[in-house]
Amino acid sequence: MFRVVLLMLWLAFVSFSHTVSAQSQSQKIEILGVDGELKSNVEGFTRRYQTQTLNHQQLHNSVSQALQALGYYHSQISLEAERNNETLVINIKPGEPLSWNEINVQVDGDAKKDTVFSVLLTKLPIQVDQTVRHDFYQQAKSNIESLLLERGYFDFKWLRKEMLIDKRARLAKVFWHLDSGNRYRFGTLNISKQTQATQYIQSLATFDPKSMFDSALLSDYTLALNATPYFRSAKVYPLLNRRQNGSLPIRVEVVDKPANSFEVGGGYSTDLGAKGRLKWTKPWITNDGHFLEGNLSVSQRRQDITGSYTVPVLDPNNDVWRILGGYQVNDDLQEGIESKIWNIQLQRQWLISDSWVRTAFIKREHETTEQEDKTFKTEMLLPGISYAKKQTKGGTTPYWANEQLISLEVASDSLVSSTSLVKARWNNAWLRSYEQKHFAISRINLGAIVVDDINAVPFNMRFFAGGDQSIRGFAYRSVGPKEDNKDIGGKYLATGSLEYNYQFLPSWRAALFIDAGTATNDFSEKWSVGAGFGFRYITPIGPIRIDHAWGVSKKSKSTRLSIVIGPEI
Template identity: 55%
Template sequence: MKPFLLCLKIVLLTCCFSAFAVETESRPEAEHITSIVVNLDNSTVKDNVLGFLKGYEGKTKTPRVLKSMRVDIRRSLNALGYYHFEIQFSEDSQAVAVTIKLEAPLKWKTVNIDLIGEGKANAELLALIEDVPVRIGKQVDHSDYQATKSRLESELLELGYFDYQWQESKLIIHQGNRYAGVRLLLDTGIRYQFGGLTIERSTKAADYIRSLSPFSKGQPFEAGLLSDFNLALNETPYFSAIKVYPLLKARARGQIPVSVHVKDKPANSFELGAGYSDDVGAKTRFKWVKPWITKSGHSFESNLRISQKQQDITASYTIPVENPNDDLWRVLGGYQLQDDVTEGIDSRIWNVQVQRQWLTDDDWIRTAFIKREHESTEQKNETQKTEMLIPGVSYLKKESKGGALPYWGNKRLISIEGAADSLLSSTNMLKVRWNNEWLRSVEARHLFFGRIDLGAIVTKDIDKIPFTHRFLAGGDQSIRGFAYESVGPRDDEGRILGGKYLATGTLEYNYQFHPSWRAALFIDAGTATNDFSDAWEVGAGFGFRYLTPVGPIRLDHAWGLTKESKSTRLSIVIGPEI
């Protein structure tokens, strides 16, 4: 009996293992999702759905995974306001295809945003509420809801409402009656004031730091004033590093202290640079700055520039009065040699100048000056020598947003200067110049720049005016596609003479196609003339802008559309348009 039972067990075990083996061999191999196709006409919604489904590629295709995909598709459609739709799956061994039929999206029917607290009547906050992304009648978009909250929070922090709290924050959706609404109730808390100003380390410029502060203790907080303060300190010659920040953790009794951390520049600093341009050829520059000569903050700066066609040395001594940026005296001097920088012209110029610069009540930088110039100009073996004593005044106002990469800006410059032969000058002259520049952006990627430059010289004989004071056009900052100062009146032999009047203009469009790159199209036009009988010259071209922390590097390729030669000119300029 025992042998029989033993044999029976062996037979049964063998059958079980055989059955297991057969079952294992017959199970199909697991399929993986290799690609996902979404059939949908609306490209915006389609891209959003694909974004939600991207993580499913490579996963094993199971009922659970397909159910999860359906949930994520619903989420992606809801995010853009679509709550009524049909979803159909069709699948094979290599791909999953999703066909979506959309009904009309929901639109915001009610938007209630209310403020309580000290900021409930703040004009800037109320204006922002009227301009938030969520608006009645607009298609529902969950990102607009989040953006609305973020913009309100950012504005509160900008204005010093650091203790704000959301009392209510609801996105309300009723699919059955196709209703969508927003309910936001925000307690702003108190608005903090500026507290004391603390300078973290010892510096000779402590008094100037305090004088440059655009705010005072007890004034309502504005983050923009901290940025202005930081920029003002950066413009002084005294510091190599600057940091201005509010001490949020130290706020108390409705005030927030401000800390300033600066690092003084060394007693002497030196800079060496090199480059190339079509106008002057290969060039080098050496700069020496001595930022602190006396206890009162006097500073000295000298620049030596050497190129194939131009060499010059300049020096300036600055004496601050109260504000070292906008309220100062400056003494300048220099000597310059130019060899064929302007076509066929060799010149030697030395000058000395005294300036008084200060800020007007409406924030124009006013500079009054008097300068003494000696100039010797040679053109085809003919030499003109002049001596001029030139008093004058200029007004400059420059505004920009965006720091080294501005997206908005205005620049206006008006200057007037003159000379009289009865006052140590070779001839009588009255010279007026007006420059206006605009920079605007649309939807972040589109940047527009415009410039107008006008000038006039009142004189009986333009030939007696020093050559460097006459008007000429052409070059990187004038009419691109034409050589530097090659546009202007000429004599019968074709020699450039310069004119009484100047009129040039620029229109430029930039498109940002990459976080670090912009493409540009531009057209420049203008003339330098004695009577406006000369034809206007036109240049146009394209370029690229590489965006760096210190400003854009602008590479332009331009054609002189109205000149006989169809040669092109390449230019590289470092720095913002404004």
């Protein structure tokens, strides 16, 4: 008899459990009384009710936890079954959220006098009088720990880590006490293998031995090593298990490039058509790190081949002597015009303050231009100087960028050149983003040639406007002075562009833009204006940009489609 009773109880329990499970999985949940982020958080906490066996008390607790996570500790929650038990309605009166009354952070050790760390403490995502949020609390703690490690406090420890909530008194307080310990200094470089480039591994280091550790300097060092022509890959990291006496050894692991390396690339633009590129690099001509590069670029409208021999001084990236030579064929000026250019150039390039790269050069150039049955030849000897600065974040698809180029070159007809002139240029590009969805891009290009007769200036030195990278809505190099209805280029250039991108899918952006400017001899013409819309498809090699633009200032108001593959900047 006793066994029969046990069996009946067991069957009843199984039946009840099955009923609760089936009910919980079949019931729909409707949440009333809250919306926005609060409702989304409750939905996230209650999903378990629809996939697991939970009773109403457990569901009530889950809803309460979801509300408390965002600071609502005095909410009223009721559960009601409706529509023949098919829907479970959760009614919520959230009440007023708690705010932080006190945030007490006590720091011992070297970090107490670290100004960067002190600034972080003033900008934590939790502040007095702000609504209590558990996710912000965890984020603040994580920010502190991350910065301590980034700045070399590898022995830090928490002495107290507490969040106190008094629901009756409506008080919320944070008490943190940490000991950062001593801040470590950079130790010796530990290079993984013998390599010809040892001297550059040492000279490229962005930190001095015994200077205070900073992970940002390690990142800069890694980028510098990977930018050289010597390494296929380079990795830099601290040897934490070998730290002692306040010193932290730095490990450098490199993989050398082969004696000859090749890169193949390609692209497309409406201006130049399909383009292919072949690059050859020979990294070690001498034991001092001299290197040789060759480039072949072929497109429908332009073909050029260049070679360079580089002699590093201290930094093979930004402190070098370089000899360059090249030959270029252009038939992109307009149908019926073709130019052939050869040049040789000596450069001295070095990095100066605030990331500016200065290049002093002297260039010898010969151009032959054929226009129908006429041939023009020019010879130029051009000493000059340029200043360039490029800063980007985000790789081939940057979300932040600055780019500037300032150049000046001169020529004299008493010293080899066909004419005397002074040519100056200033190019500026700027990109900013907000919340990784909104992107603003601006460009300004200015230029001037001081010369008596523009017709004596080589075609490749004159200014033209129009095209995918200039004024969209106008054909490539179609904006500028004309002769016999042929574009011949001008003395002055002024173009500008404003563009807005919105990322509506992980790999897609929509774009709106307006471009304006002119290439001219006297600024007597009206400026050309183009505007339109487009799309950006994000790829590992940069965005594919498709734009549809109107020549707003043209009488015909004709439209033009442009396609470009490559980074915005």
